[in-house]
Amino acid sequence: MCGIIGVIDRTMSRMDGSSIKEALSLMDERGSGEGAGYVAYGIYPDYADCYAIHVFFDNLLEPKTKVDAILEQWGRIVHQEEIPTYEQPRLKKEHISWRYFFKPYADQTVGTTNPDDDNVKHLVMDINANVEGALIFSSGKNLGVFKASGWPEDVANYFRIEDYKGYIWLAHNRYPTNTAGWWGGAHPFNLLDWSVVHNGEITSYGTNRRYVEGHGYECTMLTDTEVVAYLFDLLGREHGLPPEVVVKALAPPFWDEIDEMPEKDEEFMRTLRLTYGPALMNGPFAIVVATKDGIVAFTDRIKLRPLIVGENGPRLYISSEEAAIRTMDPDVEKIYMPRAGEPVIGRVIE
Amino acid sequence: MAEPLVIDVKGMHYSPLNKMIRKAVATGVKEIVLNNVLGQRFIGNGVRGDAKIIVNGVPGGDLGMFMSGPECEVFGNAEHAPGNTMDQGSLIIHGSAGDAVAHSMRGGKVFVEGNIGYRGGIHMKEYEGKRPILVVGGTSHAFLGEYMAGGLILVLGIGNEPAVQDRGIGSGIHGGEIIIRGDVDDKLLGVGAKKVEFTDDDLIRLTPVIEDFCGRFDIDPKPFLDTNYSRIIPASARPFAGKYTWE
Numbered sequence: 001m002c003g004i005i006g007v008i009d010r011t012m013s014r015m016d017g018s019s020i021k022e023a024l025s026l027m028d029e030r031g032s033g034e035g036a037g038y039v040a041y042g043i044y045p046d047y048a049d050c051y052a053i054h055v056f057f058d059n060l061l062e063p064k065t066k067v068d069a070i071l072e073q074w075g076r077i078v079h080q081e082e083i084p085t086y087e088q089p090r091l092k093k094e095h096i097s098w099r100y101f102f103k104p105y106a107d108q109t110v111g112t113t114n115p116d117d118d119n120v121k122h123l124v125m126d127i128n129a130n131v132e133g134a135l136i137f138s139s140g141k142n143l144g145v146f147k148a149s150g151w152p153e154d155v156a157n158y159f160r161i162e163d164y165k166g167y168i169w170l171a172h173n174r175y176p177t178n179t180a181g182w183w184g185g186a187h188p189f190n191l192l193d194w195s196v197v198h199n200g201e202i203t204s205y206g207t208n209r210r211y212v213e214g215h216g217y218e219c220t221m222l223t224d225t226e227v228v229a230y231l232f233d234l235l236g237r238e239h240g241l242p243p244e245v246v247v248k249a250l251a252p253p254f255w256d257e258i259d260e261m262p263e264k265d266e267e268f269m270r271t272l273r274l275t276y277g278p279a280l281m282n283g284p285f286a287i288v289v290a291t292k293d294g295i296v297a298f299t300d301r302i303k304l305r306p307l308i309v310g311e312n313g314p315r316l317y318i319s320s321e322e323a324a325i326r327t328m329d330p331d332v333e334k335i336y337m338p339r340a341g342e343p344v345i346g347r348v349i350e
Numbered sequence: 351m352a353e354p355l356v357i358d359v360k361g362m363h364y365s366p367l368n369k370m371i372r373k374a375v376a377t378g379v380k381e382i383v384l385n386n387v388l389g390q391r392f393i394g395n396g397v398r399g400d401a402k403i404i405v406n407g408v409p410g411g412d413l414g415m416f417m418s419g420p421e422c423e424v425f426g427n428a429e430h431a432p433g434n435t436m437d438q439g440s441l442i443i444h445g446s447a448g449d450a451v452a453h454s455m456r457g458g459k460v461f462v463e464g465n466i467g468y469r470g471g472i473h474m475k476e477y478e479g480k481r482p483i484l485v486v487g488g489t490s491h492a493f494l495g496e497y498m499a500g501g502l503i504l505v506l507g508i509g510n511e512p513a514v515q516d517r518g519i520g521s522g523i524h525g526g527e528i529i530i531r532g533d534v535d536d537k538l539l540g541v542g543a544k545k546v547e548f549t550d551d552d553l554i555r556l557t558p559v560i561e562d563f564c565g566r567f568d569i570d571p572k573p574f575l576d577t578n579y580s581r582i583i584p585a586s587a588r589p590f591a592g593k594y595t596w597e
Contacts (some may be wrong), residue, residue: 322427
């Protein structure tokens, strides 16, 4: 069990983090106090063209010296600082949270359509796998993940998320079941522009992990959700599939449903399932993924985890519980439960 | 009649709330009104007696779990598993409900005016005089009556043609019956479920349930007493006898 809630304002009007804190805290029972976190898009307008790299350091000596060196080798650190935090009685500070605003050198990589993203992906993988005492947990532009081991309200207060304003927010309350709770294992999981919150478990993790590791990703967070962020980066960014198609690759219809589709759809789905067989995710899950352009939510095909959607004008809410949506927006107009495996998409209107 | 006990539960946790409800019922209060309910779980959990609990708002999961006797009426939607292992009494929900409605229910009735999510009536059961009833005014998502062992599920499908469009109806059913208005496509039946003719005797049996449901939500029962239904029951007395062991 875990609790998730997300919101997008499709007109990109920004909301501070106070109401999502209230909503996530309403679902405290869905967690165990061992992990909670938030991600917001649009929070760093002053550094909008820099990659905002959030790092957990065990100390600011060796690990940070090594990270500084790697970043300076691959690009320019425009600004860096400790992320402001505020002591909470129930939250044990286990890492120092640091942020860099970083611009990679564009001329260092060839053979790619997006050298900046590929550079940053590479150095995130390198640092997380090889620099002991440093973990990059957020690496997108104009967005930031804030997470720790603790209860939703304590983690929110620790980072004072009400001080940040974003047009997309995702939040997660963790109840770790298969691996121990730790700061890096709290959700959201992020790589570049992709952030993921997840309730459930990916029982196909081994297959999915081998698949993404064959494409240059390294799983270092000791929990299954990480692989979802990498699958979205691989299929959505590197292969350029639209979000609806990524969801259909990860949670495809059953074969008997595909058999009954019109011929063209049937052929498309067969091809997709065969091409992305190792990306198919099994097990119980409800997932929300965000990028700067919008959010997409979906559940496993037999709906073993809850997901409810609310709409109010430009705002689209997705949560494990209706009450959490109503906490964020008492005037929410439309509430409905999407079908299993069907993507719910909220896109920004520019 | 005594004044009802009115509680504003805004921001209240369910533990003190349930203590207040239990204490009130124990001291003879017959009606409890809860205002501004939002996400409080386990409301009415294990309460015994004949009190009436009115819930104004959206209660959290497992509403009326283990409840034995009271009537709980909700003016709002319910979340997951209202009526979980409920023993006796009734839940009347003026709205829709989440997944696993009437989970493992063993007696009493759950009426949902709107729709229910996945796995409604999962593992409902019956024993001698105890026969739980789940009635849904709207439609249901997949795996309705999954692993059902007893009791009655009735789906009227108001505003939905066909009444149920999701797969896996009665998947793993080995007792009880699922009645759905109109025809049900065979491909929607789950493993172990079969569709049998809905007879005049069945309608006579169901009439009081339909009238009771319609009465609670101010719906004209006539169209539901003069229409066809599909009756879904276990494929045999022990459809899974050879699944895990050999005899």
